[in-house]
Amino acid sequence: MHKHSDNDAILLVDDDIPFTRLVGKYLIDAGYDVSIRHNGLQAIEFTKSYTPQLIILDLMMPDTDGLTACKEIRKWYTGPILILTALNEEVDEIVGLEVGADDYIGKPLKPRVLLARIRALMRRDKDYAQSEDTVNVGNMAIYCRSRTVYIEDSLLDFTDAEFDLLVYLAKRAGTVVARDDIYNDILHFKYDGMDRTLDIRISRLRKKISAYENCRIKIKTVRLQGYLFVDNA
Template sequence: MNVHVREGKDVMQDRLLLVEDDTHLAAMVSDFLHENGFHVEIENDGKLAAQRIVHDRFDAIVLDIGLPSMNGIDVCRSVRNQFSGPIIVLTARGEEIDEVVALEVGADDFMSKPVRPRALLARLKNHLRKSDAQLTDEDRIIVGDLVVTPARRQVTIAGDPVDMTTAEFDLIEYLALRAGSVVARKDIYVDLLGLPYDGLDRSIDLRVSRVRRKLGDDPNQPTRIKSVRGVGYLMAK
């Protein structure tokens, strides 16, 4: 089966957003974490960080408090209900009030600056292990060897990660939740795009084609996502 997966070490890398406006510190921490198996992206603006945390797929967040446009406490508060992964807040040395407030708004842990990269790495690994251990079968949608994990927006086939865009993930989650049942094209269109179906738009069909390709499904004789002529689609159990 020709499954589309991310190449190289990225297949096993946890994706982390480092929110820090000190460029020297951010580069130092990023390099160290990258050398130890993380894919790290850096953001130096609080409001932009909040948007990225909600809309992108990250496994963990390292979040400084003193940020432009929105401080780290407000960022944590604004995203906590929409991000289930660990958030570690960086505080100034001795600022106990920051540490208390950070935990109250949903941070999983805090570290005082100056940051000790090895200690940060150990805490990240510990929290990610806990996060994975807390995921049960109730948190996953399992269809044969296909596993969809909504909380982490991840898709795997036989344990191998499959790289999906946000739109593609939304589609496969929608179909997996209804596996074994025929789903009308117009219902998919309305539920995923929030627009009435005009009978002509083929954007959902194109999205299905892309998802099939990434799942290694034969476009001529698909076995995972089947077309139901004149109606819509069926994800086979």
Template structure:
């Protein structure tokens, strides 16, 4: 049974959403503070976290950052903020998806299923992929460069593994949005540019002259293996 951590400081919302998720077959744990959420997320095996941004002690963004230091569990953020900048910031720090209030419980369940499905899609590749000085551990969902572990967000990890699976292929932004964030993502396709920029900062020796992730002007991006040139 999938275990979901639901984080919100309003008891009524916790009760309603917990009841609905339980009817769908999920095991639901709840937390009302950010500190409690971080502790549970780093000590309990979870399948997904539903995280409200407005918490009494820590912001949802702070909670997300702390969880990402220890875990790659999918995180669905709940927010009243609908601005593009807010969504991009959330995705950049490690959220897998955003759900803007008000929303229906049915939409919440659909989003939860989508983020968990996308997280599972990348567990079927070979255990290890080595490209240049990069090593990707599929079982651990971990990326290392010259043996040093890199702190990549779940979206950055999915973006990298998508590109690595098809070296030399040019991907359009909309294609990468579908692969990384799913068909139901409602954001702007330029969000991918933000993820590419952040990923280059982590994997490239010189992000301004990338060896791995190349820009194909007017089309999108492709992944090159510098050792095969």
């Protein structure tokens, strides 16, 4: 399946037409190439032929909702997905992250906050292209430029958000990493004591890593301190 890729392209998916016009114009004025779709099915079909650098996906849409679309798109799309959710919908936020979204932002949107989240997600590819190419911990090898991870001869599958967190922890293997530091450096916002984004991502990393019988890597929780990435040989 041939795909066209655009490094400045954003796919905005929401059934609220006035909203997409307003946000689309704001993003275009900020220098991005924006494509707009109004339901999950349209988003799925679009990403089969085109590869935007980032997808903004609303949860509540007719026909095919955002969660269903996100899960389907993740079968072939590895770029960042930012989900839109109404305020206080914690369940939707958690489920959205579990099906493969990288981050979420609440409605009503604050344009500057949206732009900051977009820039943070898009900045990752550039950061890793300039970083050390290979990180080795135990029998895990992480290749930053190609964004691939191997345990011995087995290739692991991670979303962009999971990969970023994995590299961050692996580069600090053997050292307890504070929760606040991860929020500041990886999630790019301050931990408020309630947010569960990091807990979900750590859980997903552990699940994927532990699926390989030969993997010696463990991500340990250090109570009241943070996380410890270790070779448990």
